[in-house]
Amino acid sequence: MEIIMAILAGILFTTGVYNLLQKQLLRIIIGTALISHGAHLFILTMGKLKRGAPPILDKTITDYTDPLPQALILTSIVISFGVTSLLLVLAYRASKENGTDNMETLRGNQND
């Protein structure tokens, strides 16, 4: 199970990086979203995957999963959600102001 998840996270990373290297702004943002998904899956996998075991430590429960990665993912998901929405608004405004969403032409020059 862990191996499959690790491969899946790897695929998400590669597609994310591929999209990140595109010229169109929207594709780049999708790339960052894919990479963050990959990172989140990866954290979950690192805490060992177990079925049917709650992430709670209690006297009655003998078999439990590590709750820490889940707490970390939750934080990380919220953060990447916030950043992605900010990035979308930013990209919209930037492409409106500059009249293009192509990174080649958004490079800027020496004089400004």
Added chain:
Amino acid sequence: MISNLTILPVLIPLIAGIIATLFHKKLTLVRIFSQVSTIISTIVASYVFYYVIQNGTLVLESGDWMAPYGIVLVGDLLSVTLVLTTNIVALAAVFYAPYSLSDEQESFYFYTFYFLLISGVSGAFITGDLFNLFVFFEVLLMASYALIILGGGKVQLRESIKYVLINLFSSMLFVTTIAFLYSVVGTVNMAQIGQRVSEVNQSGILTTIAFLLFFVFGTKAALFPLYYWLPRPYIAPNPVISALFGALLTKVGIYSIFRVFTIIFVHETAITHQFFIWIAAFTLIFGVIGALSTNNIKLIVAYNIIPAVGFMIAGIGIYNETALSGAVYYLVNDMIIKAALFLLVGAIAYLAGTSDLRKMKGLIHHYPMLGWLLFISAFVLAGVPPFSGFIGKLLILQGAIEANEIIITIIGLLVSLLILFSVMRIFIQGFWGEKDAAIVPNKPLARKLMLPVAFLISFSVFLGIGAEWFYPITEEIGNNLMNPELYIKSVLKE
């Protein structure tokens, strides 16, 4: 109970930031409120600093969860020194802001984001938990995203996309690296990671993780070859925002490298720390070439961040007590002088009506004080005695000679000369020469803009002349950094 002091430098700006949103349109009120809050925060930070000098490391176990399980906030000497420096920089910025920002920019939540930035930076300095460090990174980055687009100009929007993307990518890598580290050592508490890594002897996989972390922090700190994103986004926003960025953001990256590579990854120094020295050498050279390559005075100062970072990385790469205490001295000095230079250059560009060096001349006739402040800060930056830059560099280079690292010593000395030249160009071309009749001097505004700069520069001069007072503190920090078991013991209480 007294350990609650540790969280105050994070909490005060956070609360002040929230309160400032309530009356963001009433400019006079929000200005006074922000100035008073920053003064209070500085006083509290000074008290925490004083307390830690007197009584040793403060550790707050939040929610009363014992050290390795809950989140710990650790106010050791290095952290509280940097928190105090952050507050001093913030103090200068908050008094500069009303004269530099437009009313519209100020009312669009400048003060809120400013406080959140300070809160995030202080939090990153004070946390003792690797994942919490990531969270505070995000807090300060979010505030910086908002600050960089404040005003929404065409250039700002264009540059901010690059800034957000590079930071987002390195943050995602940071999370992934934490996951790697968690799977190997099973904890995210820095002290406990350090303890466990020393128990299992740093194996190959841990050294690989060390390099991944170095890549993440190196991107934030703008090291060679990852600095290319830094100069342009840093000059896009208003000077006061540039000053906060230049003084604080890259330094958080440097601080993280200091922490991680003195507590956790200290067993393979022949691989990791030797690598840092090479990186430092290239960072020094390429940064200063950038500073010499442009005629834009803001870009000159922005490029000068890079060689300064190079000096600090050289200090950690050399890895002995002298070099580390020198690097800490230089870090404190650089936070203050970079803020001063950004504010100063912002004032010059505003008063001269251009940031192009070729179009400037004879400013000294209109603004003599401005010229001499720039002159002094160039000396501080390059490390001319008796100013504070000198002592930091002297200690780093002395440490390099002790460790027989001759090449980095020579490069460091040559680069210092070039740094002096790069800033002196502003003085020579902008201030010397014929009087420019086209400029109508605005003396009252100049005086208001110069006051915060003079405050910061006087601190730099004090750190240089008062070295006898400040050096023992950095020496102790250097000693603490060389002996990670002190930090581990104070956090885990074993």
